[in-house]
Amino acid sequence: xxxxxxxxxxxxxxxxxxxxxxxGDTVLDRATGPGVAACAGKLETVLFDAIAPWxxxxxxxxxxxxxxVGSSIGWAEAPYLECPADTxxxxxxxxxxxARGHIVGIVxxxxxxxxLGGPDVMRGEETQILGxxxxxxELAEGRHLLCLPGTHSKWVxxxxxxxxxxxxxMAGELFAVLRQHSVLGRGTEGHxxxxxxxxxxxxxxxxxxxxxxxxxLFETRSRQLRAGMDAADAPSFLSGMVIGGDVAGALAAxxxxxxxxxxxxxxxxxxxAALYAEALTMLGRPSHSLDxxxxxxxxxxxxxxxxxxxxxxDDRS
Amino acid sequence: xxxxxxxxxxxxxxxxxxxxxxxGDTVLDRATGPGVAACAGKLETVLFDAIAPWxxxxxxxxxxxxxxVGSSIGWAEAPYLECPADTxxxxxxxxxxxARGHIVGIVxxxxxxxxLGGPDVMRGEETQILGxxxxxxELAEGRHLLCLPGTHSKWVxxxxxxxxxxxxxMAGELFAVLRQHSVLGRGTEGHxxxxxxxxxxxxxxxxxxxxxxxxxLFETRSRQLRAGMDAADAPSFLSGMVIGGDVAGALAAxxxxxxxxxxxxxxxxxxxAALYAEALTMLGRPSHSLDxxxxxxxxxxxxxxxxxxxxxxDDRS
Numbered sequence: 001x002x003x004x005x006x007x008x009x010x011x012x013x014x015x016x017x018x019x020x021x022x023x024g025d026t027v028l029d030r031a032t033g034p035g036v037a038a039c040a041g042k043l044e045t046v047l048f049d050a051i052a053p054w055x056x057x058x059x060x061x062x063x064x065x066x067x068x069v070g071s072s073i074g075w076a077e078a079p080y081l082e083c084p085a086d087t088x089x090x091x092x093x094x095x096x097x098x099a100r101g102h103i104v105g106i107v108x109x110x111x112x113x114x115x116l117g118g119p120d121v122m123r124g125e126e127t128q129i130l131g132x133x134x135x136x137x138e139l140a141e142g143r144h145l146l147c148l149p150g151t152h153s154k155w156v157x158x159x160x161x162x163x164x165x166x167x168x169x170m171a172g173e174l175f176a177v178l179r180q181h182s183v184l185g186r187g188t189e190g191h192x193x194x195x196x197x198x199x200x201x202x203x204x205x206x207x208x209x210x211x212x213x214x215x216x217l218f219e220t221r222s223r224q225l226r227a228g229m230d231a232a233d234a235p236s237f238l239s240g241m242v243i244g245g246d247v248a249g250a251l252a253a254x255x256x257x258x259x260x261x262x263x264x265x266x267x268x269x270x271x272x273a274a275l276y277a278e279a280l281t282m283l284g285r286p287s288h289s290l291d292x293x294x295x296x297x298x299x300x301x302x303x304x305x306x307x308x309x310x311x312x313x314d315d316r317s
Numbered sequence: 318x319x320x321x322x323x324x325x326x327x328x329x330x331x332x333x334x335x336x337x338x339x340x341g342d343t344v345l346d347r348a349t350g351p352g353v354a355a356c357a358g359k360l361e362t363v364l365f366d367a368i369a370p371w372x373x374x375x376x377x378x379x380x381x382x383x384x385x386v387g388s389s390i391g392w393a394e395a396p397y398l399e400c401p402a403d404t405x406x407x408x409x410x411x412x413x414x415x416a417r418g419h420i421v422g423i424v425x426x427x428x429x430x431x432x433l434g435g436p437d438v439m440r441g442e443e444t445q446i447l448g449x450x451x452x453x454x455e456l457a458e459g460r461h462l463l464c465l466p467g468t469h470s471k472w473v474x475x476x477x478x479x480x481x482x483x484x485x486x487m488a489g490e491l492f493a494v495l496r497q498h499s500v501l502g503r504g505t506e507g508h509x510x511x512x513x514x515x516x517x518x519x520x521x522x523x524x525x526x527x528x529x530x531x532x533x534l535f536e537t538r539s540r541q542l543r544a545g546m547d548a549a550d551a552p553s554f555l556s557g558m559v560i561g562g563d564v565a566g567a568l569a570a571x572x573x574x575x576x577x578x579x580x581x582x583x584x585x586x587x588x589x590a591a592l593y594a595e596a597l598t599m600l601g602r603p604s605h606s607l608d609x610x611x612x613x614x615x616x617x618x619x620x621x622x623x624x625x626x627x628x629x630x631d632d633r634s
Contacts, residue, residue, distance in 0.1 A: 080542075080543070111543055114532070116522075116525070116526050116529055116532060116533060116536075117525070118522065118533070118536040118539065118540065118544075119536070119539045119540060119542070119543035119544045120535070120536075120539050120543075121539050121542050121543060152500075152535060155532075167529075167532050168532060168535040168539070169531040169532045169535065170495075170499070170501070170531050170532075170534045170535050171531060173499050173500065174495075174499075174531060174534075177494040177495060177498045177499050178487075178491075178494060180498070181494045181497070181498050182487070182490050182491075182494050183469075183490065184487070205433075205435065208433070208434070209433050209566075209569070209570065210528040211527040211528045211565060211566050211569045212433055212484075212566035212567070212569055212570050213530055213531070213562070213566065214486040214487050214488060214491060214530070214559070214562045214563050214566055215431070215433060215472075215484050215485060215486045215487075215563075215566050215567065215570065216433060216435070217487045217491075218437070218469060218485040218486065218487050219433075219435040219436070219437075221438075222435065222436045222437050222438050222485070223435065223436055225397075225436070225438050226397070226428055226436035226437075226438060227435075227436045242531070245530070245531050246531050246532075248528060249526075249528050249529035249530065249531055249532050250529070250532065252526070252528045252529055253526065253529050253532065
């Protein structure tokens with residue numbers, strides 16, 4: 001039975017590999033490695049080198065992986081699963097490989113028609129969502145809005161424990177490219193964005209006219225030239241505008257799909273969640289946060305619990 | 318009299334210097350040189366090297382310059398003039414330098430509180446606007462909306478020939494940084510944006526939900542993954558979304574300040590003007606275009622006509 005056996009769970013994104021040797025709810029050991037982007041054509045070798053200490057000791061182990069490892073730039077492409085989808089659907093759709101005698105399951109991403117009417121995709125976040133569902137069983141009942149902020153923020157509608165729709169925002173990446181490569185970053189090098197008055201002012205500006213975000217963004221520059229904004233405050237102001245634009249745009253498209261008094265669940269590192277919580281508060285929406293760290297592992301555990309026969313079946317072959 | 322004398326007019330922006338030797342309405346000669354960004358600390362030398370053939374022949378000549386040459390990274394800072402402002406106001410506020418026996422007039426930029434309620438600035442475009450006013454005298458009567466699209470698009474409200482308010486959009490620069498530095502450009506290198514079905518589709522997407530632009534932008538990626546969009550079409554689609562976001566956001570903030578049947582005046586190169594005209598048409602706004610090339614020179618001529626006593630006065634000193 002899989003619950004008694006050790007297994008390996010891995011979150012293998014573009015930039016990082018995080019591996020866990022698990023047994024039941026216990027993490028026996030951890031390891032890290034390079035992201036998918038740095039391992040083109042040699043993912044199998046990188047993985048088995050990283051887990052060699054564990055396989056040397058435990059022999060053949062089931063392996064379950066999520067993230068960009070299942071993308072076109074990964075090890076093998078795990079096709080996107082159409083929403084609505086839940087833990088059982090994801091477990092049933094694992095891409096199953098055999099490698100060096102081990103069974104490796106790769107979690108598929110999800111796809112849907114977004115609330116804006118276009119195609120949307122996620123890969124890796126679906127596993128974090130399952131982790132959030134495991135951590136907060138109340139999310140499995142009724143309708144809930146989840147936000148996983150980041151490079152590409154994901155806003156997710158959960159209905160009775162199933163992901164029914166979601167939408168992506170260019171949030172963290174928009175901030176980064178404007179900061180590093182546009183006039184908005186000029187002279188602000190070395191000043192990190194922080195949660196404070198300049199951030200709040202940026203939020204308020206974005207929320208005042210979200211349909212004019214391309215115009216408001218320029219205030220990051222014009223306020224330094226004409227309104228006495230300190231260069232040290234500009235990155236915080238810009239961050240506030242980008243996050244305000246993300247939150248306002250997502251609520252405009254999805255806000256009416258969940259009762260206004262149901263807290264938005266923010267799945268993120270606490271500092272990032274606090275920025276989004278401030279934006280939601282400004283718009284009158286309650287929120288609560290779940291530390292993003294650990295949700296991938298929790299989600300992988302949920303999937304392997306559902307997928308146990310898949311791995312067990314192979315032990316008999 | 319200045320109208321009989323040759324004079325030198327120059328548009329000196331961040332990236333380019335364009336110089337004209339003029340007499341009345343005739344351009345006697347042209348020259349080009351490096352932009353302000355490449356000339357830190359040696360602008361005077363660069364200028365006089367460039368105009369040496371003209372001063373060798375004609376002696377002391379009045380010089381009038383517009384653009385970033387008057388900014389903090391330029392030759393001397395010409396303070397922003399507060400709106401409302403017209404040709405006479407700009408002429409009266411020329412920053413006047415003496416250099417090597419010549420009088421050099423630098424056109425100030427403009428500042429205002431934008432229709433969005435924040436500070437805004439322009440430097441260089443004020444001279445193009447005066448050129449448009451000279452080319453289209455009907456713009457000097459009633460209310461008109463001008464759009465000068467570009468790296469930082471400017472939307473300008475003209476009332477009875479005066480610039481009363483304006484707003485800036487991060488348009489061309491937003492497109493460039495997303496294209497060159499974000500995931501939205503991945504795999505699309507070498508494909509230039511063109512006006513065609515993919516551009517129109519991007520426009521329509523942006524206009525469908527302008528408050529969700531950070532989310533819609535991601536469709537540049539997701540449509541390639543899920544909707545069969547060819548990588549060659551992605552830059553055009555992205556361009557459509559950025560221009561759609563610019564036009565929708567500007568009209569949301571300023572569209573009601575001008576009668577809906579008064580054409581928006583686009584001041585730009587014809588190919589760029591056509592992209593903005595398509596967006597305006599989709600939103601039911603008529604437009605007409607004025608080739609941006611040459612408007613700076615026309616504006617400088619308008620200013621020097623008003624400022625003639627300023628230069629003439631010095632000839633007597």
